[in-house]
Amino acid sequence: MSEYRAPTRDMEFALRSLAGFDEMAKACNYEDASPDVVAAILEEAAKFAGNAIAPLNRSGDETGVQLDEGRCVQTPEGFKEAYQQYIEGGWAGLQFDAEQGGQALPFSLAIPVQEMIHAANMAWGLCPLLSQGATEALSENADEPLKQMLLPKMISGEWTGTMNLTEPQSGSDLATIRTQARPEGDHYRITGQKIFITWGEHDMAENIVHLVLARLPYAPAGVKGISLFAVPKFIPGADGNPGERNDCYALSLEHKMGIHASPTCVMSYGENGGALGYLVGQENQGLACMFTMMNNARLTVGLQGVAVSERALQMARSYVAERIQGTAPGDLEPSPIVRHPDVRRMMMTMKALTEAGRGLAYSGCVAVDYAKHAELDAEQRSYYQRRADLLTPLVKGWCTEIAQEVTSLAVQCHGGMGFIEETGVAQLYRDARILPIYEGTNGIQALDLIGRKTIRDRGLAMQELLADMRATAEAASTVSALDEQRVQAFEQSIQQLEEALQLVLDSSANEHFVGSSAFNFLMLTSTVTAAWLMLKATLLASRQSTGEPGDEFLTARQVTTHFFVDHILPRCAGYLASVKAGEDSIMALPETTL
Incomplete structure (x- = not known):
């Protein structure tokens, strides 16, 4: 698989010039988000993505993950070390409050960083993607004691987060979930089973905070009776460090078409009396709280579509420049296939769709920053909220659809070699297929x-x-x-x-x-x-x-x-x-x- 080089100039152009980042930063009083800071962050993120996690993409796909006898997931070689570099680099806290240890930079500045990570290694990148969404949901909905308990470690990246919605009988229709929560003093006991939980168990972080949708005994039927709970793998002690093992475990791992290095878990809660959970937000308002995370995830899943398209474009660009086959119009001897008009058509389609997708994703995220942080009157704020709301399904839907087209064209540009796993482009095609499915088809x-x-x-x-x-x-x-x-x-x-x-x-x-x-x-x-x-x-x-x-x-x-x-x-x-x-x-x- 060819090396990944982050297209930092394309990213900076899309962010600052096209999406209007500079104007947003001024309107939202992000004084630290200067052009020099933006350029420096993109440069350092490019080094991390290209040097630390891109080399693990192929090996991770080949090795996959394993659930050991202690029901802990063993990640591929190098994954833990790369995640430690991620923590040390401060990448997890870019857009979060300084009071909790974050860097208080715009959400939209974290987006090109996330694009680099997913282009380099989408399976690895799903772990911080889910963690950032969970952190966002807790930041906006949890009460202060729960924030103080969980957020500092999550914002630092020392603890990761997950989203637990789906059950065997309840996929997109959450009205039928059966996971139960019963009150017990200042917390709740959670019992039930969840499926398709991305990075639900792993060995890269010392603790995992699961956000779990469950139903109280006295809850009304349907989606109006769903509450949200934070269920840590290890219950935090008085010193803030992981303490007693909670009653939640991975039962098995799914065998998937792609993203083999990302553990997709069947999770069990309450095998021994109930997992301890903490209410997030108000009782029976769990779906509204979870949608904070869902909206974040839909934007970043759309961004994954852009990322995997960029990686596919780079691989195809490298191959068509080197592969000699046939004599192109105007040439007198065998030519690199990039000179053939139909190959050029495919390459231009990939390039145009990827650049357009990047502009769409970045624009949607800048609109989110405007809506949340700009000092505007109510009418102006509503305008930007409408724009962010409107662009979210476009980013998630269109950017993941074009990823199917772009990765398929990358395989086609490679010809028969694209169908062979050895070249690595087939992995991108397999990995991309999940994108139109999850976080809402x-x-x-x-x-x-x-x-x-x-x-x-x-x-x-x-x-x-x-x-x-x-x-x-x-x-x-x-x-x-x-x-x-x-x-x-x-x-x-x-x-x-x-x-x-x-x-x-x-x-x-x-x-x-x-x-x-x-x-x-x-x-x-x-x-x-x-x-x-x-x-x-x-x-x-x-x-x-x-x-x-x-x-x-x-x-x-x-x-x-x-x-x-x-x-x-x-x-x-x-x-x-x-x-x-x-x-x-x-x-x-x-x-x-x-």
Whole structure:
């Protein structure tokens, strides 16, 4: 597998220029988040990702994880040492409060760091991903004593965190969970079983804090009767260090298609009387508390899609430059396959989708920082919250869908060697396949977009986004970097999205139409939004460019936008046609003949 080199200039451009990080940092009083600090953090994170965890990606996939007789998971060689470097580097606490030991930097600055980690080693990176989400949920919902007990060690990275939702009979529909919690003094006793728990047990940290959804004996039925509990593997002692072993264990590990070095556990709570747990938030409000973590995770899972796409792009770029096969047009002897037009088509598709996905993910996270931390009036804060809410299903849904396309194209660029595990690109294809499934399948993301984020506010957030798109189209028409035909193509895609939006609003009472159209509405909205960001990138690049030979980076941004408009944006017509077709042929056949 080729080396991973973090594309720090692409990341800094996407964060500072495209997503508007500098303006956000000023509005949110992040005085320490200066351009020099941003550059230094990205440089050091690139070293850590490239040197410490990227070399473990292939070996971890081959070795996998093992559950020993003591029911502890043994991680692959080198994983623990890399995690210790992660703790020592202070990477776990970038975006968390200084009072608890964090560095109090923006959430959106932690995002390119996380991209590097997942591109280098997605299986390893899932551990800090879940931990940061759990830390976020506790920071926003736990009472002060519980925060003081758990957060310092979690923010330092010494303790990790998990999310425990799924049960054998209860996947996406959490109304049917059976895990029980009974009050016992100032804590609760948890009994039940959870499945698909990522990094639920491991040997990299001294303690693991499980966030567990459970039902109280007197709770109402359905999702209104779910509470959230923090259940540590070792109960913290009076000195704050891990004490008595809690009654929670990994029963088994799942054998998976990909992410082999990430333990996916079946967890048992209460084999010997009940695991001690602490209530997070209010009783019967667990789902709302957990969604703090879920929303964080949905953004970072979308970011994983960008990360694995970037790694696949790098591997394909290296291979097509070296592989000699056939004689390309204009050549007189066998050529590197990168010179063949169809290979160039695949490479440009990978590059355009990855850059657009990065811009989308970073923009969504900057909107989160605005909504949470900017000194704004109530109306402005609501605006940014709507924008963050709207972009979240796009980031999770579209960025994980493009990861399927990009990793598949990377395999294709390798030809037969891509189908062989030896080259390593097949691992990326396998690893990426989980991304559209977990943290809410992309079908659920589509229903969230069309229902909660569009129909519920009668398209307000979408109209605000469309207004920004129109302003960019108007600005694009005045610069030479984009010709009139491409600007018109983007304006046509805006009209296609407007048409779909109106159809959705007019048909909102038809549940079959809404459910049948949701995924194509998600893909249409995401593709137009990605095109908007690519146009913004071109406008910014044209303003920053000096025309000197050293500006190849900025020139490449403009050409990649041209490709996106020419070859990716036309997909919008198909998405709109599917939205307009509605549910008729989807729901026509009887269930027994599917």
